[in-house]
Amino acid sequence: MYSKNDVKEFIEMLEGSSLSVLEIKNGDGSAIRLEKAISAAPAVVMQANAPASVNESAPVAAPAAPAAPSAPVAEGKTINSPIVGVFYAAPSPDSNPYVSVGQKISKGDTICIVEAMKCMNEIQSELDGEVTEVLVKDGDLVEYGQPLFRVK
Template sequence: MNLKQIKELVELLDNSSLTELDITDKDFKLTLKKEIKQEIVYGQAPSGPVAQPQQTSADAVAPQATENEVDNGITINAPMVGTFYKSPSPDEGPYVQVGTKVDADTTVCILEAMKLFNEIQADVSGEITEILVEDGQMVEYGQPLFKVK
């Protein structure tokens, strides 16, 4: 593998949602890792278990539910970068669906971050009106996951 190919792989990793790339050939092994940075919001208490990115310290997590300025509804937002799962396992039903009534302690989904499965609570009361992401989709910190009224 030449330097040009390695640079192309680095660029590919930077422009993707992948955080690690391992390539093994008969003569060499190449491992590329991308650091995940998480915004730090001071003065807010975390609402549940939160996986911290490598080499990043975070004192707290931003609130998950925020007012949506477009339609004055409420959104439940991702408290971290991770993979969205709507159910506890592939053979079980989803935590919530459109029309499900939730309260602050209701688990609405799982976000997998760094091989840790984090149950995400609604942190608001209301009814799920829309699910904004697909099962298995990579989500960003602060990305709206659900609309609630």
């Protein structure tokens, strides 16, 4: 089990590096995996009792293929995820979603929850407008900066 300070240190370690994924496995079988959205960077797996150094022979991920030019450009602004975690559209499985397509929202309205490290983080709208598209499904893993909603 990792302490809150350990987790904070791991997050700082990931943020201060060029890595996109940091996975740490402890000898007792516990593990922690952190991800951030960065262009092609190697993933590193470290044993808790191993020295904290980057494996120089770690494979580098292949660059992503360019987007298809025929895809239509959607109008409006997006509300992006401020953290990595699991997206939840509603406060509980049997509740209605915070927002739905066609709904007017105001800056500061709670629009979803992103669960990160067992903490439920209510995400507030940064924009005033109408929700034109929900870009992720309930229970999806979202990345930092990933668009969640389109608003016009």
